[in-house]
Amino acid sequence: MESPRRAYGVESGARRHPYRQTDPEARESHEEQVLIGHLDQVAVGTEFESRRSLYDAGVHRALQAGIVGRAAEGAESIVLSGGYPDDEDFGEFVIYTGSGGRDPNTGRQVADQHFVKQNKALVTSHLRGLPVRVIRGGRHNEFAPHSGFRYDGTYRVGRYWREEGRDGFQICRFRLEALAPDELPDRITSSKVVTRSAVTVQRIVRDTAMSRRVKGWHGYCCQVCGITLECIGGLYAEGAHIRPLGKPHNGPDTEDNLLCLCPNHHVLFDAGGFTIDEAYLIDGIDGIDGKLRTIPRHQLNQKHLEYHRNLWRSE
Numbered sequence: 001m002e003s004p005r006r007a008y009g010v011e012s013g014a015r016r017h018p019y020r021q022t023d024p025e026a027r028e029s030h031e032e033q034v035l036i037g038h039l040d041q042v043a044v045g046t047e048f049e050s051r052r053s054l055y056d057a058g059v060h061r062a063l064q065a066g067i068v069g070r071a072a073e074g075a076e077s078i079v080l081s082g083g084y085p086d087d088e089d090f091g092e093f094v095i096y097t098g099s100g101g102r103d104p105n106t107g108r109q110v111a112d113q114h115f116v117k118q119n120k121a122l123v124t125s126h127l128r129g130l131p132v133r134v135i136r137g138g139r140h141n142e143f144a145p146h147s148g149f150r151y152d153g154t155y156r157v158g159r160y161w162r163e164e165g166r167d168g169f170q171i172c173r174f175r176l177e178a179l180a181p182d183e184l185p186d187r188i189t190s191s192k193v194v195t196r197s198a199v200t201v202q203r204i205v206r207d208t209a210m211s212r213r214v215k216g217w218h219g220y221c222c223q224v225c226g227i228t229l230e231c232i233g234g235l236y237a238e239g240a241h242i243r244p245l246g247k248p249h250n251g252p253d254t255e256d257n258l259l260c261l262c263p264n265h266h267v268l269f270d271a272g273g274f275t276i277d278e279a280y281l282i283d284g285i286d287g288i289d290g291k292l293r294t295i296p297r298h299q300l301n302q303k304h305l306e307y308h309r310n311l312w313r314s315e
Contacts, residue, residue: 034069034070034073034074034076035058035061035076036073036074036075036076036125036130036131036132037130037131037133037154038131038133038153038154039057039058039059039133042057042058042059042151043151044151044152044153045150045151045152046059046150046151047145047148047149047150047151048135048148048149048150048151049148049149050148050149051063051064051079051149053149054079054135054149054151059077059133059135059151060076060077060078060079060133060135060149061076061077065099065118066078066079066081066083066084066099066118067098067099067118067119067121067122068118069118069121069122069124069125069132070121071116071117071118071120071121071124072124073121073124074121074122074124074125074128074130074132075118075121075122075124075125075130075132075157076132076133077132077133077134077135078096078122078132078133078134078135078176079135079136079137079149080094080096080134080135080136080137080140080144081136081137081138081140081144081149082137082139082140082141082144083107084097084102085107085166086165086166086171086173088247088248089136089141089143089144090247091143091178092177092178093155093158093175093176093177093178093246093247094134094155094175094176095173095174095175095247095248096122096173096174096175096176097113097165097171097172097173097174098113098115098118098119098122098171098172098173098174099113099117099118099119100113100114100116100117100119100172101113101169101171108167109165109166109167109168109169109171110167110169111169112169112170112171113162113169113170113171113172114172115160115162115172119172122157122160122172122174123157123160123271125156125157126156126157126158126159126160126174126271127267127271129156130157131154131155131156131179132154132155132156132157132176133151133153133154134151134152134153134154134155134176134178135149135150135151135152136149136150136152137149153178153179154178154179155176155177155178155179156176156177156179157174157175157176158175158176158177159174159175159244159270160172160173160174160175160271161173161272161311161312162311162312162313163310163311170313173248175246175247175248208239208253210239210253210254210255210258211238211239211253211258212239213255214239214255214258214259214260214298215237215238215239215260217260217295217297217298218237218260218293218295218298219235220235220236220237220260221237221260221293222237222260222261222262222265222293223259223260223261223292223293223294224261224262224265224269224274224282224288224290224292224293225262225264225265226293227262229262229263237260237261237262238260238261238262238263238266239258239259239260239261240258240259240260240261240265240266240269240270241253241257241258242257242258242259242300242301242304242305242307242308243257243304243307243308244270249307251304251307254301255298255299256299256300256301256304257300257301257304259292259300268284268288269308272311272312273285273286273288274288275305275308275309275312276292276305276308276309277305277309278302278305278306279291280292280294280300
């Protein structure tokens with residue numbers, strides 16, 4: 001069977017249940033842990049008959065919830081099964097809808113979602129660069145298995161935001177991107193009694209010709225804090241796209257959609273730490289304020305600034 005990324009070579013009828021526990025104390029100890037990343041004993045492409053078998057294998061340790069994780073630790077796994085109509089699956093990446101606010105009888109969204117509980121766990125995974133296991137349920141799209149569930153490997157949470165969903169309420173959205181084999185970190189296990197392992201997180205920073213031009217105009221000086229970072233190899237800054245590139249935002253790689261920022265303010269801008277109004281005033285949390293530093297030759301598109309503000313509206 002071909003996956004959207006590789007041939008998995010799943011053996012017919014293969015089922016693995018390494019975490020099945022009959023001892024209540026052993027099961028309780030297992031459930032206290034947070035198991036983040038790929039599980040060595042479960043191959044990518046392994047199929048499962050039911051949510052129960054997923055649970056017993058430790059791949060997705062919830063029988064109903066679509067997101068497993070803790071706000072302070074990060075998300076372990078998500079299940080894509082067609083339950084949320086706003087979900088979009090492109091194989092190599094997924095636009096995933098958060099949890100909460102849905103009527104269990106009709107499946108319709110009846111209230112706004114917020115970045116709390118399991119949704120915040122996915123935010124933590126983004127901020128810490130932690131991988132999330134992705135499981136697809138049967139028959140809901142072209143990338144799903146014909147029946148049951150399939151473990152499709154680990155993805156990074158590339159970005160998160162809020163927007164109005166099909167039912168007219170604000171929903172939390174997450175772009176998850178498939179990790180290549182050489183990007184996989186070691187599995188991280190934590191619990192109340194287990195010491196967290198150290199993990200190195202590498203952000204992906206795009207450095208296009210357009211970005212270099214904008215940074216050169218500003219002398220590699222952050223438009224928010226005014227700091228210029230001088231390294232052994234020269235000056236350093238980052239080009240931050242106001243309206244994000246790629247689906248579903250489809251922002252352009254153009255001068256009027258780019259800011260010159262230091263790494264700290266780039267992360268804060270992408271994660272909703274501050275927005276910029278029509279007069280270039282900065283509206284942020286934890287004392288981030290003031291006015292954006294501008295130069296005559298670098299004019300920003302007000303529609304892109306408005307788009308970014310709307311991503312973080314009411315949060």
